[in-house]
Amino acid sequence: MNxxxxxPEFDLRSWSSAHLSAVEASLSAWVVEDxxxxxxxxxxxxxxxxxxxLRPLLVWAASEAVGGNVQAAQRAACAVELIHAYSLVHxxxxxxxxxxxxxxxxxxHVAFGEAQALLAGDALxxxxxxxxxxxxxxxxxxxxxxxxRLLAVAAGQSGMAGGQAIDLASVGIKLTQTQLQRMHQxxxxxxxxxxxxxxxxCGECDDKAxxxxxxxxxxxxxxxxxxxxxxxxxxxxxxxxxxxxKDAANDKPTYVSLMGxxxxxxxxxxxxxxxxVALRSTGLSETxxxxxxxxxxxxxxx
Amino acid sequence: MNxxxxxPEFDLRSWSSAHLSAVEASLSAWVVEDxxxxxxxxxxxxxxxxxxxLRPLLVWAASEAVGGNVQAAQRAACAVELIHAYSLVHxxxxxxxxxxxxxxxxxxHVAFGEAQALLAGDALxxxxxxxxxxxxxxxxxxxxxxxxRLLAVAAGQSGMAGGQAIDLASVGIKLTQTQLQRMHQxxxxxxxxxxxxxxxxCGECDDKAxxxxxxxxxxxxxxxxxxxxxxxxxxxxxxxxxxxxKDAANDKPTYVSLMGxxxxxxxxxxxxxxxxVALRSTGLSETxxxxxxxxxxxxxxx
Numbered sequence: 115m116n117x118x119x120x121x122p123e124f125d126l127r128s129w130s131s132a133h134l135s136a137v138e139a140s141l142s143a144w145v146v147e148d149x150x151x152x153x154x155x156x157x158x159x160x161x162x163x164x165x166x167x168l169r170p171l172l173v174w175a176a177s178e179a180v181g182g183n184v185q186a187a188q189r190a191a192c193a194v195e196l197i198h199a200y201s202l203v204h205x206x207x208x209x210x211x212x213x214x215x216x217x218x219x220x221x222x223h224v225a226f227g228e229a230q231a232l233l234a235g236d237a238l239x240x241x242x243x244x245x246x247x248x249x250x251x252x253x254x255x256x257x258x259x260x261x262x263r264l265l266a267v268a269a270g271q272s273g274m275a276g277g278q279a280i281d282l283a284s285v286g287i288k289l290t291q292t293q294l295q296r297m298h299q300x301x302x303x304x305x306x307x308x309x310x311x312x313x314x315x316c317g318e319c320d321d322k323a324x325x326x327x328x329x330x331x332x333x334x335x336x337x338x339x340x341x342x343x344x345x346x347x348x349x350x351x352x353x354x355x356x357x358x359x360k361d362a363a364n365d366k367p368t369y370v371s372l373m374g375x376x377x378x379x380x381x382x383x384x385x386x387x388x389x390x391v392a393l394r395s396t397g398l399s400e401t402x403x404x405x406x407x408x409x410x411x412x413x414x415x416x
Numbered sequence: 417m418n419x420x421x422x423x424p425e426f427d428l429r430s431w432s433s434a435h436l437s438a439v440e441a442s443l444s445a446w447v448v449e450d451x452x453x454x455x456x457x458x459x460x461x462x463x464x465x466x467x468x469x470l471r472p473l474l475v476w477a478a479s480e481a482v483g484g485n486v487q488a489a490q491r492a493a494c495a496v497e498l499i500h501a502y503s504l505v506h507x508x509x510x511x512x513x514x515x516x517x518x519x520x521x522x523x524x525h526v527a528f529g530e531a532q533a534l535l536a537g538d539a540l541x542x543x544x545x546x547x548x549x550x551x552x553x554x555x556x557x558x559x560x561x562x563x564x565r566l567l568a569v570a571a572g573q574s575g576m577a578g579g580q581a582i583d584l585a586s587v588g589i590k591l592t593q594t595q596l597q598r599m600h601q602x603x604x605x606x607x608x609x610x611x612x613x614x615x616x617x618c619g620e621c622d623d624k625a626x627x628x629x630x631x632x633x634x635x636x637x638x639x640x641x642x643x644x645x646x647x648x649x650x651x652x653x654x655x656x657x658x659x660x661x662k663d664a665a666n667d668k669p670t671y672v673s674l675m676g677x678x679x680x681x682x683x684x685x686x687x688x689x690x691x692x693v694a695l696r697s698t699g700l701s702e703t704x705x706x707x708x709x710x711x712x713x714x715x716x717x718x
Contacts, residue, residue: 149573150602153581157573204538209509209530228511229584232534233577236506236541240572243545247565259560263549270542271451271459275535279455282531300452 124402126410130171133191137170138162140192144245149237156226156234157241161199164217168338168411169194169309175403176313176327179396185252186316190261193242194309197269200238201305203231205278239269260315268308277301281366289367295336302342303335310334310404319398326396330389330404337385338411343368344378349415386412426704428712432473435493439472440464442494446547451539458528458536459543463501466519470640470713471496471611477705478615478629481698487554488618492563495544496611499571502540503607505533507580541571562617570610579603583668591669597638604644605637612636612706621700628698632691632706639687640713645670646680651717688714 145161147154170191177187206213206221207228214224223231246253246261253261267273277300284297310331314324347370369378389408393401447463449456472493479489508515508523509530516526525533548555548563555563569575579602586599612633616626649672671680691710695703 146573149581150578151581151585153573153578200538204534207511207534209534230581232506232509232511233581233584236502236537236571237573237577239538239541240568240575240577243564243568244572247561247568249565255556255558255561258564259549259557262545262560262564263551266542266545266549269538270546271448271455271539273542275539275542276452276455279451279453279532279535282535283453 124406126403126406129403129406133171133174134167136188137167137191137195140188141195144192145196145238145241152226152230153233153237156222156230157238159219159225160203160222160231160234160238161196164219165195165199166416167195168407169198169306171407172306172309172331172334172404173313173316175401175407176310177316178313179327179398179400179404180314180317180319180323182313182316183253183257184316185248186254186257186261187313189245189248189253190265190312190316193245193261193265194305194312196238196242196245197265197274198305200235200242201269201274201278203235203238207231210278210282242269257315261312264308264312264315268304273300273304273308274302277304285366287367289372291369291372294367294369294372298336298339299332302339303332306335306338307331319396323396323398326392326394326398329392329395330408333385333389333392334408334411337382337389337408340369340378340382340385341412341414343370344375344382345414345416346370347375382412426708428705428708431705431708435473435476436469438490439469439476439493439497442490443497446494447498447540447543454528454532455535455539458524458532459540461521461527462505462524462533462536462540463498466521467497467501468718469497470709471500471607473709474608474611474633474636474706475615475618477703477709478612479618480615481629481700481702481706482616482619482621482625484615484618485555485559486618487550488556488559488563489615491547491550491555492567492614492618495547495563495567496607496614498540498544498547499567499576500607502537502544503571503576503580505537505540509533512580512584544571559617563614566610566614566617570606575602575606575610576604579606587668589669591674593671593674596669596671596674600638600641601634604641605634608637608640609633621698625698625700628694628696628700631694631697632710635687635691635694636710636713639684639691639710642671642680642684642687643714643716645672646677646684647717648672649677684714 141161145157147158149157173191173194174187202216203222205211206216207223214221222234242265243262247258277297280297281301310327314327373381386408390405393404443463447459449460451459475493475496476489504518505524507513508518509525515523524536544567545564549560579599582599583603612629616629675683688710692707695706
């Protein structure tokens with residue numbers, strides 16, 4: 115395979131910055147404070163002022179690659195982030211990972227109590243689907259339905275929730291690389307891939323482009339997890355904004371424990387190449403943001 | 417207000433029985449066993465072989481009243497039941513009501529562990545939206561989008577999850593009847609009302625019919641909770657299939673603690689009358705199932 119270089123002239127920082135401001139403003143407007151009995155406060159705490167917002171950026175990059183409806187893309191970007199945020203809240207609960215630090219802040223159940231954290235997560239999942247289905251004609255009904263389907267499948271038992279069930283069942287068990295990959299494809303890969311496909315669903319794209327974007331999303335999703343495992347052993351908690359070294363402490367299998375550090379690093383670069391080659395195969399002309407995001411995922415240090 | 421009698425000749429038992437068989441078969445087909453790492457088993461345990469299925473029956477009754485699309489109605493009936501089932505799983509968790517008995521069986525976290533129960537609830541919520549958005553043209557896209565919107569709003573912070581947050585915050589606090597009603601409108605009323613409106617969304621209905629059905633759903637939703645509170649003090653656990661007297665034990669406010677037993681019973685009958693009057697105002701000709709369901713909700717003994 116020939117090495118595909120990331121297009122150098124694209125300014126990811128400016129591009130991201132513009133979209134992130136808009137996404138933050140929309141999230142703040144849509145996740146309202148005045149939900150009953152403190153629930154709104156817990157939901158906002160879980161969602162606002164934190165996170166890399168990789169999933170919203172993937173939605174926007176894919177949507178722009180296919181000339182997507184901008185209202186649909188903004189709603190999809192926020193909806194997928196709500197699903198991600200709810201999964202972190204539930205994943206941090208004492209009955210799951212029992213984590214106390216997330217994005218440099220106390221986790222939601224530490225700040226608001228377990229019951230409120232449970233409800234905030236539940237309500238964030240519902241709100242994601244509410245955002246995708248606005249009254250009126252700003253987003254065509256067929257796009258609304260398609261976005262809901264992509265998100266529901268990626269969040270549910272064949273996606274994120276299923277991956278977390280495998281994760282739970284695999285503590286202390288020696289997984290093969292194939293099994294590890296399957297777990298991550300569901301646990302984190304499905305939602306990252308869905309972000310790309312939801313962006314694509316905001317516009318028109320033919321089968322070839324759709325297949326290429328799907329492959330890109332799958333490779334990027336895996337690369338994301340490989341790099342997460344690498345950072346878990348190479349970075350400290352201060353840099354990551356979350357507890358470091360916790361996979362090893364929990365005796366969870368990782369790409370690093372399976373392939374060694376340099377093996378995992380090489381694997382991440384291979385996956386980046388897969389993602390870039392898949393993008394080229396789409397025939398889409400404006401894929402620079404998608405390329406730059408894949409590069410950022412693999413070469414990040416937090 | 418004149419007393420409106422329930423149309424006597426309607427055979428609710430036969431009507432329900434036919435729909436319930438179909439709903440059970442669809443739930444069993446759609447909540448698959450083979451979700452990863454035991455998750456499917458926990459989801460099926462939470463959903464199958466139990467419950468009165470009031471919400472699916474309301475969907476079907478409303479859909480038939482407006483000549484709705486039968487595929488849409490069956491999906492909506494199952495989706496709303498999945499949301500109800502997930503809410504029970506999460507509500508029973510130790511950090512919420514910490515309940516061990518539900519529908520005469522150990523609760524999901526007792527049978528499968530807390531983490532699996534949390535994930536099963538999460539996955540059931542996602543699956544509800546997946547059911548509402550099938551690929552292909554069996555359900556028109558605008559109906560899919562509308563069903564998702566109604567369900568998301570009813571399940572989220574302005575509905576069920578919001579009501580549960582109020583419920584959490586009100587343990588040991590003396591609520592007024594208005595505050596108690598607000599809590600129940602969100603906690604159980606919103607999803608019952610949404611069941612009716614989702615049924616209506618499967619077909620065509622004008623504003624007058626829609627308003628009447630909304631009022632019917634609201635009255636029925638409140639009546640359901642009033643009767644629940646009555647049964648909590650008049651029936652034993654064996655009859656209810658769940659822990660009896662737990663509201664009083666948890667020092668939770670109820671209609672009975674607020675209005676007395678006979679006051680609550682009279683209130684339930686008044687709400688039944690409201691529901692029946694609202695149905696008459698719809699101008700719809702085939703509302704016998706909706707009438708009979710309202711009567712059943714108020715005059716049930718489990």
